[in-house]
Amino acid sequence: MCKLTEISIITILGSGKMGRSIASFFSEKGIYTILYDPFEEALGLAKSELTEHSKVTFTTDLKEAVSNADLIIESAPENLEIKKNLYQEITPYLKSNVIVASNTSTYPLLVLSKGQSFKNRMLIVHFFNPADLVPLVEIVKQDDTEEGIVENVKDFLSHCGKVPVVLQKDIKGFIANRLQSALLREACYLLKEGVADAASIDTVVKESIGLRWALNGPFEITDYGGLDIWAKVLNNLLPFLDNSITVPDIIAEKVAHNKIGVKTGEGFFNYECNISNQEILKQRKLLKSVLDIKKS
Structure with missing residues (x-):
């Protein structure tokens, strides 16, 4: 069982291969997980793969997906415009203390967070496929990241059985x-x-x-x-x-x-x-x- 008081509800934005496997991982650890996708067909595929995961809720309603989340993991396609638009769409619904993370494997955090109201509460948490099996998660922060957020996410992931590595520099492509x-x-x-x-x-x-x-x-x-x-x-x-x-x-x-x-x-x-x-x-x-x- 994986649970810390600071993070009890996780929302995954995007039900593609990575989004599904991240949702699978957290739900298996007993974390209430919301999997969002704007497309019913994509969400249907996710439902068929995750039928045994009682801790996963599926939705096409963005407000419902993010309003109560403690940690949001964006797993949208690797397209900067799509990601940026998604950040703008979720902004009105976010809790003040929510942590927003991207599972990007391409874009630096500096680029993703630019102009976002939650910039200092944003990280990259880069999982590896299949995310429910591969232990490593690369965490990227910025100099002005709010104090305590990195440690909270790192501890949370460790408690869940992952092996998080915090990069000291926001570099394209990260390490792996x-x-x-x-x-x-x-x-x-x-x-x-x-x-x-x-x-x-x-x-x-x-x-x-x-x-x-x-x-x-x-x-x-x-x-x-x-x-x-x-x-x-x-x-x-x-x-x-x-x-x-x-x-x-x-x-x-x-x-x-x-x-x-x-x-x-x-x-x-x-x-x-x-x-x-x-x-x-x-x-x-x-x-x-x-x-x-x-x-x-």
Whole structure:
């Protein structure tokens, strides 16, 4: 059971994949959760997935969704105009002490909070997919964030079983996505240069560094290997790593042809039409197994 007196009602704005999984997580922890979406069809899908979650209330009424919330987590599409408009729409209905957070993976807090009446009570709380399983939540604050808010949210998330990390700087992409992007850029470069095919590159990650990263971070691994050794490795390799600043051509071309992955049946690999649910269930089971091993 997860409960702190300061946060007893949570509202999630947006019932997409992330919104649904965030709602699932909190409701499983016994927190009364309101899931809002302006579209009945989207909300219907959320209801079908969360039928066993008695702590979730579904609504298309924005005032009803936010009026009594202690913590609001915006999980709208990654479109700045949509997010900004949503903030303006909720403003008249907010409690004076509400905490407003965004689950964005793209926009800096400075950009999102600009001009908002709740600017000094706004954070980024960046969950990872699937949010009901992956422990990490990145928290981003500003210099003028109201005292006590970060500590309150951090403690609340910790009590709920998450592993919150507070960034000391509002930087685009935060930590995890910057690290992921750097790896993906180099993987695309290796693929483009014909060093190996996509399956082989994935195998290298899964059967080596991926296993190590489940237990140790890059600085721990560097310490174990020896900074003197890594200094030589970096000196030899860094001049030859990809340093492009645009989307890799191989990704841009696939997106242009709507080959965007599991959703369309083809991305870097081909997928059967029924792969989505099966693969998602398989990945969830494997991820849960890894997390159980880490906890033991």
